[in-house]
Amino acid sequence: MIALGRRRVRGDRRRGGPVALLAAAAVTAGSLLAPVVQASGTTAWWRSGPRLAATAIAATSATTTLVLARTGTYWVTPGTGRVRRVPLGSPAAAIAVTGAGAGVAALADGEVQMVALGGLGTTLATLSTPVRALAAIGSAADPIVVVATAGGLVVLRPGRVAARVEAGAATAVVAPPAPGLPWWALVGGRLYGSRTGTAWARARHVPALPLATRVLAELGDGTLLAAEPSGLVLASAGHGLTPDLQVLPAGGLAGVPGSTGIAAVGPTSAYLATLGFAALLTPDDGYDWYRAAPSQLPADIAAIASVGPVFAGANPQGEVVAAGPRRLYLHRLQSLPAPPIYTGGTAMLEGAGTVATTVAAILVGLCGLAIVGRRRGRRRLGRPV
Amino acid sequence: MSATGLGRSLPAEPGLGRIGPLLAILAGAALALLGPRLFGDPLSSDPDAWRLTAYFGALWLCAVAVPRLRSSAPLAYAFATLALPYSVWILLLGWTATLPGVLGTADSLGRTASAAVAELVLVLVMAAGYSWRCPSPAPALRLLRLPSLRVVLVAGLGSVSFLAIGFLLPATLLGREGVPLLAFAPPNIFAYLVANAASAMAQEVQFRGVLLAELERVHPWVTAVVLQAAVFGVAHVAVQYAGPAASFIPIVTVLGLIWGWLTRWTDSLWPAIVIHIVADLFITIAILGGLYGL
Numbered sequence: 001m002i003a004l005g006r007r008r009v010r011g012d013r014r015r016g017g018p019v020a021l022l023a024a025a026a027v028t029a030g031s032l033l034a035p036v037v038q039a040s041g042t043t044a045w046w047r048s049g050p051r052l053a054a055t056a057i058a059a060t061s062a063t064t065t066l067v068l069a070r071t072g073t074y075w076v077t078p079g080t081g082r083v084r085r086v087p088l089g090s091p092a093a094a095i096a097v098t099g100a101g102a103g104v105a106a107l108a109d110g111e112v113q114m115v116a117l118g119g120l121g122t123t124l125a126t127l128s129t130p131v132r133a134l135a136a137i138g139s140a141a142d143p144i145v146v147v148a149t150a151g152g153l154v155v156l157r158p159g160r161v162a163a164r165v166e167a168g169a170a171t172a173v174v175a176p177p178a179p180g181l182p183w184w185a186l187v188g189g190r191l192y193g194s195r196t197g198t199a200w201a202r203a204r205h206v207p208a209l210p211l212a213t214r215v216l217a218e219l220g221d222g223t224l225l226a227a228e229p230s231g232l233v234l235a236s237a238g239h240g241l242t243p244d245l246q247v248l249p250a251g252g253l254a255g256v257p258g259s260t261g262i263a264a265v266g267p268t269s270a271y272l273a274t275l276g277f278a279a280l281l282t283p284d285d286g287y288d289w290y291r292a293a294p295s296q297l298p299a300d301i302a303a304i305a306s307v308g309p310v311f312a313g314a315n316p317q318g319e320v321v322a323a324g325p326r327r328l329y330l331h332r333l334q335s336l337p338a339p340p341i342y343t344g345g346t347a348m349l350e351g352a353g354t355v356a357t358t359v360a361a362i363l364v365g366l367c368g369l370a371i372v373g374r375r376r377g378r379r380r381l382g383r384p385v
Numbered sequence: 386m387s388a389t390g391l392g393r394s395l396p397a398e399p400g401l402g403r404i405g406p407l408l409a410i411l412a413g414a415a416l417a418l419l420g421p422r423l424f425g426d427p428l429s430s431d432p433d434a435w436r437l438t439a440y441f442g443a444l445w446l447c448a449v450a451v452p453r454l455r456s457s458a459p460l461a462y463a464f465a466t467l468a469l470p471y472s473v474w475i476l477l478l479g480w481t482a483t484l485p486g487v488l489g490t491a492d493s494l495g496r497t498a499s500a501a502v503a504e505l506v507l508v509l510v511m512a513a514g515y516s517w518r519c520p521s522p523a524p525a526l527r528l529l530r531l532p533s534l535r536v537v538l539v540a541g542l543g544s545v546s547f548l549a550i551g552f553l554l555p556a557t558l559l560g561r562e563g564v565p566l567l568a569f570a571p572p573n574i575f576a577y578l579v580a581n582a583a584s585a586m587a588q589e590v591q592f593r594g595v596l597l598a599e600l601e602r603v604h605p606w607v608t609a610v611v612l613q614a615a616v617f618g619v620a621h622v623a624v625q626y627a628g629p630a631a632s633f634i635p636i637v638t639v640l641g642l643i644w645g646w647l648t649r650w651t652d653s654l655w656p657a658i659v660i661h662i663v664a665d666l667f668i669t670i671a672i673l674g675g676l677y678g679l
Contacts, residue, residue: 237567247563248671251555277562289565294557354421358436361417362443368409369448369457 045293049321049328050076050083057305057321057328059177059263060097064117065307065321066105067328068095073105075117078307078319078330086115094134094147096175102140106131106147112156116140125162127154132214135175135183137197144197146183148173153185155198165200166192172216172226177264178311181222186213191226191241205240217262219270220311223285227259233272235286244286250276263304263320265333266311271320273304279322292331298324308333403603406457407612410464411619414440434472441465459519463599466511467591467620474504494576501583508587515595523598524652528590532655539651540659547660551667559636561671569670581669585661592617592641593648593657606649614641640664 056068064077066086073086073095090107097103101117110128114121121140129151136145145156148170155163168188175197176183183194184203189211191203215227224236231247249256257276264270271292272280278297280289301322308318310333320331417440418433425431445461448454477500509528516526532540556562569577592613600609618638644657 231563233563235567243566245563245565245567248556248561249552250557252553274562277556280562287565287567289563291560291562299557350421350425353424354432354436357420358417358439361413361420361436361440362447364416365410365413365440365444366447366454368412369406369444369454372405372409373453373456 046296046329049330051327054323057303058095058097059305062100066095066103093131096134096136098136098143104136124156135173137175146173171214219264220267231256261304263306265306273301275300437468438472441468463596466595470504470507474500498576498579501580505583505587512590525654526594536653540656543660544663581665582662585665589658610645617641
């Protein structure tokens with residue numbers, strides 16, 4: 001009985017060795033995957049905002065902005081999620097915000113109208129050519145509004161006659177994001193700049209861009225970003241505009257995703273919205289580009305803008321608002337956490353634990369090899385008689 | 386070192402016994418790599434590569450010294466060939482950061498390229514040691530042999546096929562949204578070329594050279610190719626396991642399978658080296674930034 005019992009135990013050990021090794025392999029695989037699973041559950045970058053199928057969002061340093069949607073034009077406060085409809089007479093073609101609760105809307109029939117949180121304001125002008133984009137700065141009482149139309153660049157001010165400052169098919173215009181920076185506009189594929197918004201001049205050393213280029217943005221440090229329909233993004237690094245990012249084809253027979261907007265969110269950072277690749281982010285004037293948490297955003301982003309004092313100081317505040325097919329998505333800007341500080345005792349204990357673990361691992365490896373080697377040795381010798 | 390040098394592998398055996406030493410070594414490596422994660426601060430600087438180097442080095446020395454373990458010495462040496470050069474690469478990256486103008490470059494890209502070249506030299510020296518001490522070195526390890534026309538054709542067609550497949554696959558699967566042209570403009574692109582070429586060649590000599598050759602001494606070649614591809618994939622988890630790079634581990638494993646098979650089929654490392662360089666450049670330029678995010 002004793003001998004039989006012994007044999008049974010030894011037999012179990014033989015089967016137990018490989019099982020233990022397989023279990024060790026399974027634990028290894030699980031341990032390797034655990035950090036990946038843990039990393040996937042990190043805090044959401046983007047959170048869902050109001051249900052609006054937006055096509056344009058006005059960038060502003062105020063906390064409330066205008067959003068152009070398929071169902072109308074709305075005042076949206078990203079911080080609270082509040083949405084108020086603007087009672088415009090006809091659909092809007094372009095929008096801009098000049099300050100807190102004050103904006104401008106260019107209607108499809110050519111009327112350019114001031115709008116406020118409380119209702120409609122005065123009509124600035126009625127233009128005869130289709131409006132492509134507009135930008136505005138200044139107070140609600142005396143704003144400077146620059147309109148990019150199919151016939152040229154038009155400057156509007158309350159109580160004054162509309163002035164066409166440049167002729168040609170204007171496709172984009174941006175107001176300075178911070179005091180001292182210039183206005184920029186694209187007219188007939190050429191870049192024009194202005195210090196005042198009223199007197200414009202063509203920028204030197206800048207190649208002609210495709211006529212269909214409509215995406216233009218200015219960062220807080222004055223860097224200019226432009227996105228061509230071909231997927232080429234240009235940046236004003238050094239002289240003129242130089243190639244910065246080439247968006248690649250989506251794969252298979254799909255072409256290059258179109259760029260729909262750029263939101264500047266600080267001195268050197270900007271988000272690029274695309275129809276296919278969600279949003280891309282550059283933290284350093286376009287030198288590097290990263291995906292901005294694509295799993296949390298729809299692939300198609302129709303518009304993007306920054307809302308709030310994103311250029312104020314080293315710690316930007318405010319929200320980045322991205323327009324998905326059905327709703328807005330919000331990302332709250334915040335400063336980075338401070339790096340941890342380690343005390344000498346903690347570091348020493350951690351180091352000692354690390355060394356002890358390594359020594360234990362060496363012993364585990366050697367024991368494993370010894371067990372395997374003994375089993376292999378028995379096989380070569382054959383079963384004892 | 387014993388008279389048998391690195392040691393000699395046992396002839397092939399049926400059953401799990403052949404894979405036992407590999408599993409035993411990997412189990413200890415997992416403990417060395419992941420054990421400190423249980424009590425260490427995840428934000429602190431973790432010398433994981435040096436832990437693995439110490440582990441594999443100690444294992445190899447003990448295996449050479451103890452007769453009972455001598456048969457596992459070549460396998461331990463093959464793993465040390467993976468860990469030590471990588472640790473030296475990390476060390477050089479940090480060390481050269483304090484020496485402005487080292488090897489004519491003061492920027493981080495130049496340092497990366499210099500460290501990668503140093504890593505490659507160490508890998509080649511260790512691979513030469515393996516070939517010298519082992520009785521039947523794999524033909525693929527003879528890097529100085531003139532590549533045949535078939536090898537050249539396989540390298541060229543393989544590289545083109547890799548790029549074609551990369552562009553045909555959905556971009557979101559790979560994370561290849563765009564090429565940051567400013568970051569890869571000259572002279573940066575030359576540093577990227579040197580760093581990627583040296584790193585790719587080093588990895589091919591490590592995995593498809595030394596490790597595959599050692600595994601083939603014990604296992605059938607199909608098993609050996611699969612095992613080295615699995616280790617290749619796990620190694621990418623091991624060095625980057627805290628980040629989103631883990632999402633391309635399956636792709637890396639498949640690439641390891643393809644390159645292992647190519648090496649076995651052509652009896653040359655050169656096709657795998659060339660395709661790996663092309664792949665690394667493609668990944669570095671068009672994919673890695675997107676995968677990492679911020």
